[in-house]
Amino acid sequence: MVADPPDWRDQFKIQSGADLDFIIGEAYNFPVGLRSDYPAELKKRISAALTSYFLQLKSLNYTLGNYR
Secondary structure (H helix, E strand, O other): OOOOOHHHHHHHOOHHHOOOOEEEEEHHHOOOOOOOOHHHHHHHHHHOOOOHHOOOOOOHHHHHHHHO
């Protein structure tokens, strides 16, 4: 039997978009909502993931080292 995936709402305590402090990636039609109390490392990695995706880079670590 496969376990149910985790419910991220429990982890991040988000009930609606109104709970978000800011959204990045809207200009590219790929919005990601964040709250200001999330850890800085999480925000940095999400930003690097968006950058890597849109620049079509293959390595997130490369993006973190060179673009963030």
